[in-house]
Amino acid sequence: MRESAAERHDRLLGLVRERGSARVSDLASLLGVSPVTARRDVEELAGRGLLDRVHGSVSWPQDATPGAAGPGATGSGLVLGMLAPSSTYYFAEVIRGAHEAAARAGARLILRISDYRPQEDHARTEGLLSAGAEGLLVAPGWQDPGDPAAFGDWIASLPVPTVLLERRPTAGSPLDGLDRVCSDHAHGVLLAVRHLVELGHGAPLLMARADSPTAVAVRSGYAEALAALGLRAPQDVIDSVPAELAPDAFEEAVRALREAVLSGVATAALIHNDVDAIQVVQRLAELGVRVPEDLALIAYDDEVAALADTPLTAVAPPKREVGRHATELLVERLGQSTGAPRRHLTLLPQLRVRDSCGARLPQ
Template sequence: MKIKMSDVAKAAGVSLATVGRVLHNNGYVSEAKRKEIEQIIKETGYIPNKIAQGLKKSRSKIIGHLTLFNNNMQFKEISSAINMAASNSGYHVLTMTSHYGMGDEEQQLNDLIGHRVDGIIITSYHSISMELIGRLIEQNIPVVMIERTYEIPMVDRIVVNDHAISLNAVRHIVHKGHRRIAFIGAALEHQVETDRFTGYIDALNEAGIVPHEEWVNVMSEYSVEEGRKAIGILLNAKQPPTAIFMTSDIYACGVMQILYERGLRVPDDLSLIGYDNTLSALLSPPITSVGLPFKEIGEHALDLLIRRMNDNSALSRTIRIDPFLMDRHTVRNWHSE
């Protein structure tokens, strides 16, 4: 039912090799036969079987992407950027979404190995053991990690400068005169979160502000609900903050709901900065948020992967990505009383 090379060869009265030469545009083929074979390929709609090619050439033209399931849109954006970049390079992506703390990553990596993916991109994984990564390296599978700060031999990485932009974002708040600045983040034991948090802390220190414990809210997950919970706590604090820096736009959604319910306005009553710049543009008002160049991240990830496929050197490359502050003026000037 499905046309194969031998069908084309038979129809053209030539051997497999000649069809192959036409297909790959190499070797000698007479103009007449080339034309005829091309014609037959078109008529029959022959499409090369990538599975057979994969077996012969040990290249599946599929890459794996291991990512995290949660409400932080950042992960979905990165995923779609990778898909985009891959298809521009003739690859396709098998995306595996694992759930934090469920330990399903091992099975998913095994599935990817089973499918003999040509490489694996791992977004934001803390909980993948070195042993697991080691297994990939042993099998000569190129690995690129996104948002992994420490170096692993033979593993390339894309490091997002979360610390620097967080520092700048909070500095931005400080420069507007705020002194009571809160933080809302997630309790992932992950570099993404720790860098954002230390950026916040460093900006406060720099300004001679002693970080107040009741301003720091580390929530159990990314969700609107947790955002609501956090702002509830903050508004009831002895010293309520005048500005909040959040590590995900999803928190901002919850925060703004409570503000809305209480009739408080942004930034008049409270200044806000979100993170990932995905939902922030949808809110009323749209809020200032840290933007990540997703497209660039996806392209670099793919580029690193392909480079490593061709040259599996011991040194590991690092691409540093600088986020930007998408200013939507939701940090007001604050004149300290």
Template sequence: MREPVDLRRQRILAAVQARGTARVRDLADELQVSVVTVRRDVEELTREGRLRRGHGVVRSTLPAAEAPAEVEPADAAAAGGDRVAVVVPVRHSYLNEAMHGARTVLEEAGVRMALHLAPQAPGTERPLVERALADGAHGLLIAPRWRGRAEEEADHEWLAALGVPTVLMERRPWRGSALHALDSVCSDHWYGAHLAVEHLVGLGHRRVVFATRHDSPTARSLRAAFAEIAEAHPLVEQWAWTLVAPEAGGDGPYSADETAELPALMRKVGATAMVLHGDVDALMIVQRLAEEAVRVPEDCSVVAYDDVVAGLGSPPLTAVSPPKTEVGRMAAELLLQRLSETPGSRPGRRVELLPRLMVRGSTSRMNEA
């Protein structure tokens, strides 16, 4: 399915802001669209004053990251050296905002950020990290893709043994694993799920379908949270979970209901509300429901999980908004603290930030439907 224009432009903007400059051709390759499409998007973003365009190059309108004037060696050591590596998956719009937040903090500290984009294949983060450390990176911010639990487990040992300060972004180490003591900053997705369920229950909805991805640690955390909350909630009479899209699974096999078409599963459960992860998939599903004469919110209230483009829908979607930018900021701040401390002087730290609920036009009370 074609990506919405507004989302693609958000991804272009985030990518350029994260790096300072980017080539149009590189952006086209990353987004898997034509150079002409990217040029058109860049022209519009330039007209809006959000980017600056050069010959084949796009620049951020944010203050450029400049090397500090005549930094003394002692000052450089206090700032953790002159480079921090950031490793995130390529074409992952969810993490673009976190990356932007991290970049802002590092620039303010006079520390350069070296961005490395991991291809969509298992095990691609490790060689990027090893190369970054060989190039002189003194610390690491990383958000591995980890489509399945086996991929995640395969990375535990080498990540734990890197020997440089490392902070996981939007990734929570397994209890008792080699990464258990590693620093991490992430959104509290259980709380985000709680916000969505309480909002719908407060509107009188008692039968709910949850449709999420299942191809990342965030997606798996969300599925577990929705199941736990719905099963224990005294006002939820019936619920079901399914994949939001066939390509969104990473740890199958799945049952028939877990891969069911949403309209059919809604009818089976008698659902009057849905929570959909993420907001791009939610917009596509709302369009599909309209084709089947299911009106939102009259026939079904919808909450999206993530809030990049949810507000641009028709109707604008009520959405849980994880604090992605703040995750990046706090991860960078934590890494800078580690770089200025004696190794082992403080215990490992896990920071969880609470999402917010943005109420819009896609949810309504049962008696108003």
């Protein structure tokens, strides 16, 4: 099976962490990739603060090593392990927040990436434990609704304190008794729907994926938001798919949205996620539907929404804060006696208003 970029990044980080520093040319040879690929990987990881880069070499960040604690840190020397489904897009900021909090606590954070393959989560977590992790931050690579039951039971029996990240297990399940830190996506959707309604629109359409826990939470949050505001969905949710993976299905979804706008079914929409929203806006323009003139639009995630030709209003989950609070909770848990009450911490997203909603509709 071809190695993913996330897996290659994981190996690169491991090599630099083991050596302290390395030349980019040497990393290319060790990874079995071209120098261009190695430089691109290093630039991406350095841009996310996971590595330091100077004059053709790369080094492990000074604030990520044991004893290099920030102001107010205790210099604990703890080793924390983090399992994430990806090191890019949404989880890049979660990782950054965890990294920063670990450094402030004088702890070392080590990372493994599952690339959204939940069947590999257990093995990668065992790798973290073998590397010396004394506590774990775990964001399983679940995608399908059945994944928690099929690939989740092992998490509850881990031998070290564990905090779940951005995952809500089934109520009453063993995983529900673990510490966790999550974004309140239902609240984020409510902010978006309420904003559009206050601008004079009726209930917005939802175009959303169904391939991640965030996507599932956005869908359920949409139903809750409409109920809370006394609204009815103008039509069924439009299933979204990545344009590069399923171009025909993407085109069908865009045309369904276009038809809803032209027929007067809806004047506003919420789209999960940013990348899909940008591509939808581009394709709608080619089909004669303009944002925001013909359609007010809000994206969900706020990773790249501000970079669209028409900057997109977006719901921004507190990704960096999720990583930070989860790490602080884990460090605190490691310093407590067993039997201390577990905590479920929920953080509220924000709505960042830009140009894609337009002004209030005339009454």
